[in-house]
Amino acid sequence: MTWLTDPFSVDFMLRALIGGGLAAVLCAVVGTWVVVRGMAFLGEALSHGMLPGVAVATLTGIPAVIGAAISAGVMVFGVGALRRRARLSYDTSIGLLFVGMLALGVIIVSGSRSFATDVTAILFGDVLAVTRADLAGLGAAVFVALALAAAFHRAFTAAAFDVRKAATLGLRPRLAEVVLIALVTLAVVASYRAVGTLLVVGLLLAPAAAARVWTRHVVSTMALGTGFGCAAVLVGLLVSWHAGTAAGASIAVVAVVSVALSRAVAAAVPTSAAAGRPTTPPSAAPPREGA
Numbered sequence: 001m002t003w004l005t006d007p008f009s010v011d012f013m014l015r016a017l018i019g020g021g022l023a024a025v026l027c028a029v030v031g032t033w034v035v036v037r038g039m040a041f042l043g044e045a046l047s048h049g050m051l052p053g054v055a056v057a058t059l060t061g062i063p064a065v066i067g068a069a070i071s072a073g074v075m076v077f078g079v080g081a082l083r084r085r086a087r088l089s090y091d092t093s094i095g096l097l098f099v100g101m102l103a104l105g106v107i108i109v110s111g112s113r114s115f116a117t118d119v120t121a122i123l124f125g126d127v128l129a130v131t132r133a134d135l136a137g138l139g140a141a142v143f144v145a146l147a148l149a150a151a152f153h154r155a156f157t158a159a160a161f162d163v164r165k166a167a168t169l170g171l172r173p174r175l176a177e178v179v180l181i182a183l184v185t186l187a188v189v190a191s192y193r194a195v196g197t198l199l200v201v202g203l204l205l206a207p208a209a210a211a212r213v214w215t216r217h218v219v220s221t222m223a224l225g226t227g228f229g230c231a232a233v234l235v236g237l238l239v240s241w242h243a244g245t246a247a248g249a250s251i252a253v254v255a256v257v258s259v260a261l262s263r264a265v266a267a268a269v270p271t272s273a274a275a276g277r278p279t280t281p282p283s284a285a286p287p288r289e290g291a
Contacts, residue, residue: 195251213263
């Protein structure tokens with residue numbers, strides 16, 4: 001079993017495992033609602049939209065998380081402004097800002113002498129360089145996400161079914177949507193250090209998607225998604241250690257592969273056993289982009 005234990009006897013690998021595990025918990029909680037509500041494009045756009053802020057932070061020496069949060073906030077408000085004033089559809093607004101922010105980030109980083117190194121670190125992250133301060137930040141993000149997810153669970157669920165009915169019940173669906181977008185932003189910003197701005201969406205979507213094969217209940221999807229995510233972090237780090245591959249990319253690939261494996265195993269399960277899985281989600285409506 002030395003192949004399993006030896007890598008984590010090194011401090012930076014142990015920190016990477018803990019940091020990746022915290023990111024997996026955070027992404028599983030938020031990613032469940034992203035999958036249920038069909039908000040994958042928004043998550044993808046946010047992960048790219050924070051590139052200018054991270055680039056400016058990298059070049060000026062301020063904490064990258066602050067730059068990422070500011071940039072992601074600009075992205076969210078920009079999408080809302082385009083929808084209201086330019087009368088563009090939700091996905092068109094996201095797509096325009098997605099490309100614009102990504103291009104702006106590359107332009108900013110291109111002014112750096114270490115252009116290739118900076119871009120690689122920003123886009124693909126470096127989970128092996130996670131510090132104790134990063135772990136504290138991830139822990140705080142997990143606590144906030146769990147608290148908000150619990151507080152707004154009824155509102156999220158009702159809004160997924162029918163926004164007007166949620167309003168009638170006094171669950172304030174508009175506020176719930178703002179909080180949900182804030183949760184997605186929190187997950188993307190807090191987790192990008194582990195897998196970078198390009199690959200963070202894989203950790204956000206894949207574990208939840210793999211879990212949805214087996215359960216349709218939101219809470220159980222979060223729990224099972226956490227398991228899939230933590231397993232992806234563990235296996236990805238082991239692959240990185242023994243095969244010499246990039247750690248963040250290895251984690252993302254394992255997470256995505258877990259979806260295919262989960263579906264393959266589910267397809268092989270006898271019909272009588274599979275019948276125990278709900279065929280319709282009791283706590284979610286069909287995915288609608290930006291619902």
